[in-house]
Amino acid sequence: MNWIDIGAVEDIPLRGARLLKTHAGCIAVFRTAEAEVFAASNSCPHKGGPLADGIVHGQKVTCPLHNWVFDLNTGEAQGADTGRIAVYPVQLENGRILVDLSAAEQRSAA
Amino acid sequence: MQKLVVIGAGMASGRMLEHLFEADPDAYEVTLFNAEPRGNYNRIMLSPVLSGEKSFEEIVTHDDAWYAANKVTTRFGEAVTGIDRARKVVIGANGEVPYDKLVIATGSAPFIIPCPGHKLPGVVAYRDLEDTNAMVEASARPGAQAVVIGGGLLGLEAAAGLRLRGMEVTVLHLMGHLMERQLDEAAGYLLQKDLERRGIKVICRASTKEIRGTDRVEEVLLEDGTELPADIVVMAVGIRPAVQLGKDAGLEMGRAIVVDASLRTSDPDIYAVGECVEYQGNLFGLVAPLYDQAKVLAKSLLGQEDTFKVRQLSTKLKVTGCDLFSAGDFADGPTREDIVFRDPARGVYKRLVLEDDALVGAVFYGDTADSNWFFGLIQSGEDVSAMRDTLIFGPAYQGGAAADPLSAVAALPPEAEICGCNGVCKGTIVGAIAGGATDLGALRASTKASASCGSCTGLVEQVLSVTLGDAYAAPRAQPICTCCELTHEDVRLLIKSKELKSQPAVWQELGWKTPNGCHVCRPAVNFYLLADWPLEYQDDLQSRFVNERKHANIQKDGTFSVMPRMWGGITNPAELRAIADAAEKYKVPTVKVTGGQRIDLLGVKSEDLPYIWRDLNAAGMVSGHAYSKGLRTVKTCVGTDHCRFGTQDSTGLGIKLEKILWGSWTPHKVKLAVSGCPRNCAEATCKDVGIVCVDSGYQVGVAGAAGMDLKETERLADVASEQEAIDLTVAFIQLYRENAKYLDRPYKWVKKVGLDWVKARVVDDLAERARLVAAFELSQTVYRKDPWAEHAAEQTDRYTPIADLTLEAAE
Numbered sequence: 030m031n032w033i034d035i036g037a038v039e040d041i042p043l044r045g046a047r048l049l050k051t052h053a054g055c056i057a058v059f060r061t062a063e064a065e066v067f068a069a070s071n072s073c074p075h076k077g078g079p080l081a082d083g084i085v086h087g088q089k090v091t092c093p094l095h096n097w098v099f100d101l102n103t104g105e106a107q108g109a110d111t112g113r114i115a116v117y118p119v120q121l122e123n124g125r126i127l128v129d130l131s132a133a134e135q136r137s138a139a
Numbered sequence: 140m141q142k143l144v145v146i147g148a149g150m151a152s153g154r155m156l157e158h159l160f161e162a163d164p165d166a167y168e169v170t171l172f173n174a175e176p177r178g179n180y181n182r183i184m185l186s187p188v189l190s191g192e193k194s195f196e197e198i199v200t201h202d203d204a205w206y207a208a209n210k211v212t213t214r215f216g217e218a219v220t221g222i223d224r225a226r227k228v229v230i231g232a233n234g235e236v237p238y239d240k241l242v243i244a245t246g247s248a249p250f251i252i253p254c255p256g257h258k259l260p261g262v263v264a265y266r267d268l269e270d271t272n273a274m275v276e277a278s279a280r281p282g283a284q285a286v287v288i289g290g291g292l293l294g295l296e297a298a299a300g301l302r303l304r305g306m307e308v309t310v311l312h313l314m315g316h317l318m319e320r321q322l323d324e325a326a327g328y329l330l331q332k333d334l335e336r337r338g339i340k341v342i343c344r345a346s347t348k349e350i351r352g353t354d355r356v357e358e359v360l361l362e363d364g365t366e367l368p369a370d371i372v373v374m375a376v377g378i379r380p381a382v383q384l385g386k387d388a389g390l391e392m393g394r395a396i397v398v399d400a401s402l403r404t405s406d407p408d409i410y411a412v413g414e415c416v417e418y419q420g421n422l423f424g425l426v427a428p429l430y431d432q433a434k435v436l437a438k439s440l441l442g443q444e445d446t447f448k449v450r451q452l453s454t455k456l457k458v459t460g461c462d463l464f465s466a467g468d469f470a471d472g473p474t475r476e477d478i479v480f481r482d483p484a485r486g487v488y489k490r491l492v493l494e495d496d497a498l499v500g501a502v503f504y505g506d507t508a509d510s511n512w513f514f515g516l517i518q519s520g521e522d523v524s525a526m527r528d529t530l531i532f533g534p535a536y537q538g539g540a541a542a543d544p545l546s547a548v549a550a551l552p553p554e555a556e557i558c559g560c561n562g563v564c565k566g567t568i569v570g571a572i573a574g575g576a577t578d579l580g581a582l583r584a585s586t587k588a589s590a591s592c593g594s595c596t597g598l599v600e601q602v603l604s605v606t607l608g609d610a611y612a613a614p615r616a617q618p619i620c621t622c623c624e625l626t627h628e629d630v631r632l633l634i635k636s637k638e639l640k641s642q643p644a645v646w647q648e649l650g651w652k653t654p655n656g657c658h659v660c661r662p663a664v665n666f667y668l669l670a671d672w673p674l675e676y677q678d679d680l681q682s683r684f685v686n687e688r689k690h691a692n693i694q695k696d697g698t699f700s701v702m703p704r705m706w707g708g709i710t711n712p713a714e715l716r717a718i719a720d721a722a723e724k725y726k727v728p729t730v731k732v733t734g735g736q737r738i739d740l741l742g743v744k745s746e747d748l749p750y751i752w753r754d755l756n757a758a759g760m761v762s763g764h765a766y767s768k769g770l771r772t773v774k775t776c777v778g779t780d781h782c783r784f785g786t787q788d789s790t791g792l793g794i795k796l797e798k799i800l801w802g803s804w805t806p807h808k809v810k811l812a813v814s815g816c817p818r819n820c821a822e823a824t825c826k827d828v829g830i831v832c833v834d835s836g837y838q839v840g841v842a843g844a845a846g847m848d849l850k851e852t853e854r855l856a857d858v859a860s861e862q863e864a865i866d867l868t869v870a871f872i873q874l875y876r877e878n879a880k881y882l883d884r885p886y887k888w889v890k891k892v893g894l895d896w897v898k899a900r901v902v903d904d905l906a907e908r909a910r911l912v913a914a915f916e917l918s919q920t921v922y923r924k925d926p927w928a929e930h931a932a933e934q935t936d937r938y939t940p941i942a943d944l945t946l947e948a949a950e
């Protein structure tokens with residue numbers, strides 16, 4: 030595990046998201062409740078819609094382009110659609126967001 | 140005998156001493172220091188003392204007789220100022236005491252916001268008897284006012300106590316809902332409602348700027364300029380472990396004094412217990428774990444083995460009548476699943492959080508009868524998959540039915556209005572049903588309910604089913620989405636009749652099955668709320684589709700388009716130059732003239748948006764709202780100014796209309812046109828509102844369409860004056876805003892309610908027309924503003940990454 034501090038929880042609007050730029054591409058960091066943050070790929074497997082711009086509801090996000098819905102826990106597309114986005118471990122410590130991107134880096138290195 | 144010195148006579152050390160003397164009364168000769176001028180008392184019962192339900196004597200846990208019987212030397216009212224580890228002595232204000240073993244139990248100190256005025260007399264924390272007495276004293280003056288800063292456990296108990304003493308109380312809370320650490324939004328909403336019912340005012344998202352007063356506190360000033368008069372200000376915004384002694388003595392520190400599982404610090408002869416310790420990264424703020432620590436510490440002091448374990452915690456608020464419970468972890472971490480149950484009639488909300496088939500968190504409001512059973516499941520971590528479907532109904536109910544979709548309607552009081560057109564309330568309908576009107580047709584005939592625009596038909600049918608039970612088989616209307624059982628029309632009407640003014644209010648009172656809706660219902664509910672309560676409800680950007688949230692249209696490659704407003708389609712060289720400059724500066728790949736007489740810049744990157752807006756703003760241009768469910772454009776032709784056929788100043792009217800209407804949100808987009816003569820160069824006869832100028836005045840048409848459907852406008856009215864044409868337009872749009880289903884264009888809505896129904900309100904009933912115009916204008920006092928300027932100034936964050944890890948040097 031390699032935890033990186035990327036910012037404060039308050040930097041992300043409630044039920045919103047911000048982008049995180051990494052060497053392995055853009056990752057979307059979502060905040061669903063006061064202290065609940067998820068990190069996942071920003072790119073929708075359907076047609077590449079920017080998921081950080083989607084509507085966040087419950088622990089899900091809806092892609093802004095064609096309304097595919099993804100569970101932020103598992104990354105699985107919901108309902109009739111099939112597909113998956115990569116999700117990354119997140120930890121909150123004293124209001125700071127820590128993400129572990131080892132999985133993303135391995136993927137880009139491979 | 141060994142000498143034991145204890146610093147701090149608080150809840151943790153009191154309990155520890157009890158265990159110690161019970162196990163071996165003769166092991167130690169104890170000296171007990173306390174900064175407060177008294178011995179151990181039950182601090183958590185200060186709230187009943189504040190409210191007057193208990194006296195201080197009733198909450199004392201150890202009295203003089205007890206200390207004497209256990210031969211404890213008490214040094215109350217004396218703060219310890221230092222520890223000399225080399226000489227093994229504790230330094231008190233009145234002299235030193237040697238120790239063989241030392242226990243630090245100094246608890247926490249309240250956190251005080253260092254805003255100007257925080258030192259004025261009358262500003263207190265809520266931690267000890269002195270604070271409590273200061274509050275009681277302040278409440279003695281008739282009509283006294285209190286401001287409590289902090290809407291957590293402590294702040295709310297203080298507020299409730301002060302209110303019971305007859306004070307006017309306002310609670311200021313920084314976050315979006317009360318007790319955000321223990322409750323989710325829905326439970327926070329119910330709590331706020333209960334407190335408000337008791338006469339406590341609650342202001343969320345309130346940031347304190349300054350406390351003012353000459354000799355003592357007089358008022359509190361918020362960042363937004365609000366001034367609140369106050370005779371006393373209670374700060375309950377958090378606590379900090381009181382660890383100065385440990386730090387000065389050079390003990391190992393984290394955020395508090397670090398201890399091992401036997402409560403020993405980095406010095407083998409010094410222990411610590413209570414809120415001043417840190418164990419495996421955890422801090423403590425509730426008594427349950429401190430009691431566990433006390434037990435372990437007593438054993439450690441007697442040389443026996445035991446280890447402290449961190450357990451799950453549960454929270455209850457000690458305010459009579461506010462029944463809430465929260466436990467475990469309901470807001471953190473991946474792989475979670477929610478089960479939500481709401482009973483609007485009883486004001487009950489329950490939420491369970493599952494992970495890997497085990498219950499990990501629970502939030503209840505209004506009904507906490509089974510909370511212990513659920514807390515047991517959380518602590519045991521047992522597999523609950525077998526009872527998952529009925530889990531939320533509690534231990535007594537394993538194998539039952541789902542929540543009743545009709546409960547929202549059942550909960551309505553008889554005076555709740557069901558049919559707005561004809562002013563029919565629920566009681567009248569129920570009365571008519573009892574009188575034999577047992578179907579929709581009969582009800583319409585006898586009460587006129589749902590006989591006009593028809594949008595309340597679903598509600599009337601629900602009243603029928605609630606009243607008649609199984610005897611009535613209602614045709615099922617389409618609910619908004621799977622989050623609820625109600626149609627758009629039902630939700631709109633209930634928002635009005637039940638005066639629901641926030642999203643959590645809608646979720647709770649209308650029985651939503653998800654924590655906060657989904658991408659289908661939430662944008663609709665957000666619009667309904669802001670349309671009905673423009674002043675009370677705050678528009679929620681996170682409930683808008685990307686285009687409206689970012690004030691630009693997303694393109695298929697994830698870039699955006701930017702289109703400045705050109706009032707009535709009129710521009711000038713300076714604006715054109717600024718647009719050209721912006722297009723070059725931000726390398727805009729495509730510049731297009733649109734069908735709405737505007738210039739569109741396509742292909743702008745998200746992070747450039749605030750900057751290109753700033754540039755366009757500087758040239759005097761504002762957002763063209765080309766992305767919104769709101770007023771888009773007013774197209775015009777040149778009219779009498781230049782055209783030889785023109786009959787009226789069509790350009791002038793178009794500009795006036797656009798300046799009145801811009802910024803407003805509507806159920807779907809709204810496009811207008813004004814043509815200067817019946818040759819209709821502005822194509823006004825296929826618009827949502829199209830005005831055609833003629834010699835005798837203005838022909839106002841509505842409900843046209845030129846998209847997937849093609850439809851000519853229908854004539855609303857012919858009027859002589861420009862002002863009347865404007866009023867009709869505004870009144871029509873406001874009626875549409877108040878009644879239409881989200882995402883119905885005006886032509887679809889008019890088809891449902893009928894043009895005659897619209898005319899009756901907008902054209903014939905002059906009082907209603909005036910009301911509609913005034914209601915629109917009221918809403919525009921909030922929304923007639925340029926979102927670009929606002930976002931470019933305050934929200935640039937939204938458009939930039941939270942962090943850019945590609946800039947960091949490789950390790």
Ligand SMILES: Cc1cc2nc3c(=O)[nH]c(=O)nc-3n(C[C@H](O)[C@H](O)[C@H](O)COP(=O)(O)OP(=O)(O)OC[C@H]3O[C@@H](n4cnc5c(N)ncnc54)[C@H](O)[C@@H]3O)c2cc1C
Pocket residue numbers: 146147148149150151152172173174175182183184185186217218219220244245246247265266267293296381384412413414415423424425426427429455457
């Ligand atoms: C109004 C109120 C309501 C609460 N309600 C609840 C509740 O419902 N449930 C719950 O679980 N918890 C509740 N709490 C929290 C609970 O009271 C604390 O967790 C608990 O009291 C902490 O115990 P402690 O022994 O660590 O510290 P304390 O009880 O604060 O005792 C520390 C003592 O050390 C003394 N001291 C500090 N420094 C020195 C020094 N240098 N020299 C000498 N003495 C010193 C202090 O004067 C104090 O008397 C409430 C707290 C308050 C204030």
Ligand code: FES
Pocket residue numbers: 073074075076077078092093094095096097
């Ligand atoms: S690109 Fe996400 S739904 Fe089509």
